[in-house]
Amino acid sequence: MKPILVVGASVGGSTAANTLATANIPVVVLERDLSWVKPCGGALPPVAFDEFDIPQSLISRKVKMAQIHSPSERTARFAVTGLETREDDYVAMARREDLDPFLRQRAVDNGAELIEGKLIDLKFETDGVIATYTDKQTTQKRSLHAEAVIGADGAYSTTARLLGQPRLPYCVAIQERIRLSPDMMDRWGDTAHLYLGKDVSPDLYAWVFPKADHVAVGCGAGPGKTKEMRQLLANLKERIGADLADGEVFLEEAHALPIHPRRKMAFERAMLIGDAAGLVAGTSGEGIYWAMKSGQQASQTLIDVLPDVSEKALSRYQKQWWKEYGMMYRFLRWLQRWGYGNQRQMEVFTDMCLNKDVQQLTFESYMYKRMAPVPWLSQLRMTGDIIVSQVRHYMPGGLRN
Ligand SMILES: Cc1cc2nc3c(=O)[nH]c(=O)nc-3n(C[C@H](O)[C@H](O)[C@H](O)COP(=O)(O)OP(=O)(O)OC[C@H]3O[C@@H](n4cnc5c(N)ncnc54)[C@H](O)[C@@H]3O)c2cc1C
Incomplete structure (x- = not known):
């Protein structure tokens, strides 16, 4: 079988390549610049370390508290705690210059071939995909023949463009x-x-x-x-x-x-993951976990359906993704518009973060990627607090603009 080509060896691409390599599927990863450090805050949920088997030694600092500063410098300060009391709830702060090389090297150790080169063209043929790239060392154009492509090349994805997809607002x-x-x-x-x-x-x-x-x-x-x-x-x-x-x-x-997810992430012989698919969550701007998760799910789909690389077969990835996470993306987009829409709403958002139920539910879903059912009493308390805050900030004399 021809190899699967993964374009981009950052968090998403390296996770996709590792998943394929571990399943003994031949995989080539193309990365335009191995020395580039992705601009990133590096905040990661603890579940990522378990799910993707990342050593804790890559955590630069564990954050245990969060503090929101409103436009008028009122603050909401609270502990990073989920719904249950656990000993070690935290938000991990990692450095991309540590995390990305680790994930990349692991994929290589497990059998992925890594090429430093920039993708410039893709030709989809009946018996495979011909990818043309510029080799970083020699600056020569080279090509390789792949069975299918996973586009993990970030917000300005060349793969998406070559698939005829529009550039999304970001x-x-x-x-x-x-x-x-x-x-x-x-x-x-x-x-x-x-x-x-x-x-x-x-x-x-x-x-x-x-x-x-x-x-x-x-x-x-x-x-x-x-x-x-x-x-x-x-x-x-x-x-x-x-x-x-x-x-x-x-x-x-x-x-x-890119926080405008693409509806279409699966094609004949191709899939898009992570930032290339616009999978950053609204409100939080979280993208590392989602890039790794989509990389894993896209690769798992390939493992399940190969040698069938038709659009229908690969669409399983897209369907599963939106079934599992569609509601979360819609909710976080709505929350971003509601909470950050104007200065008064930012004050209301800060008040909302003082509510214990909001704090616990937010961190439970962030840290463990579980959408816990909200008990009716909590719903009542949150709604009450939001109405009071909304009235307070929109009353005459409240904060304007
Ligand atoms: C300032 C900033 C702060 C952020 N902070 C956080 C945070 O704290 N927590 C969080 O979860 N997320 C954060 N994000 C989002 C997060 O960085 C991204 O969502 C995540 O890196 C996406 O991973 P990816 O693998 O999809 O793409 P990327 O990390 O963008 O990697 C794409 C890779 O593809 C390569 N590539 C591109 N084009 C080509 C080509 N033509 N040929 C070959 N290779 C190519 C690139 O060199 C790169 O290595 C932040 C983003 C920014 C900009």
């Missing part, structure tokens, strides 16, 4: 990594800070995520805001200035954040 995110002295790091401790307000993000949020010896300070914003990003980040740094004193910026990074 959010943008900008981030600086700032090294701090141990004393200053202590100020950030084990807390992830999220900042709301049109000065730092008109329709998403800004963040400070602590790692072992530095903080990742960033802002996200909706489509069409690329030009404003530097100013938003400057505003955020001004807002938290004192706590970054003497910090040394050692990396500035920015990238698209």
Whole structure:
């Protein structure tokens, strides 16, 4: 059998390649630049470490607290805890320069072939796919013949474009990594800070995520805001200035954040996963877990249906994905528009985060990817709190804009 070609050896592509290689399916991974570090906050749920067998040594810091800062600097501070009391609930802070090479190397160790080259063309023929790429070392054009392709090449996916798919609107995110002295790091401790307000993000949020010896300070914003990003980040740094004193910026990074999922992710001899399929969750901007999960599910579909690589056979992946996660994506898109829609709603969102039921349900679904049924008493308490907050912030004298 010809190999499966995976385009992109980041979190999604390496997970897809590893799943195939472990099942003894020949797989070639094409990565345009092995030294590139994906711009990313690196926040990961604990379930990812179990599900994808990632060693805990790749965690740079475990975050145990979250703090939301409203536009008027009211705060909601709460522990990272799910519905049950567990000893070790946390949000993992990883560094992509550690995580990506680990996942890539594991796929290679399990039998995947890794080529450093940039995909430039795909030709779909009756007996396979001919992929043309530019080899990074020699700068020569080369081609390879594959049985099918998994496009894991991120937000600007060449695979999606060559499949005739439109470029989707995407959010943008900008981030600086700032090294701090141990004393200053202590100020950030084990807390992830999220900042709301049109000065730092008109329709998403800004963040400070602590790692072992530095903080990742960033802002996200909706489509069409690329030009404003530097100013938003400057505003955020001004807002938290004192706590970054003497910090040394050692990396500035920015990238698209695709939160408009593609309806069509399966084709004749091809599938799209992760950012290439727009699978970043709204509200949180979480994409690492979803890239790995979609990589695993797309590969598992291939393992189940090979040698049948028809669109009908590969559509199993797409159907299963939207059956399992469609409601979650729709809810998080709605929550993003509702909670970050304007400054008053951001205040309401902050109030909502003070509600214990909201905190526990949010972290249960984030950390363990389980949509727990919400008891009626909790529903009542959450609805009551939201109505009170909504009235408070929309009454004359409440926060405007
Ligand atoms: C600033 C920022 C902060 C973020 N913070 C978080 C966070 O804290 N937690 C979280 O869960 N998510 C976060 N995300 C989202 C997360 O980074 C992505 O969702 C995730 O990396 C998607 O993984 P992927 O494998 O689909 O694609 P990517 O990680 O984008 O990787 C695509 C790969 O394909 C390669 N490639 C591209 N084109 C070609 C080509 N033509 N030929 C060969 N190779 C190619 C690229 O070099 C790259 O290695 C953040 C995103 C940004 C921009």
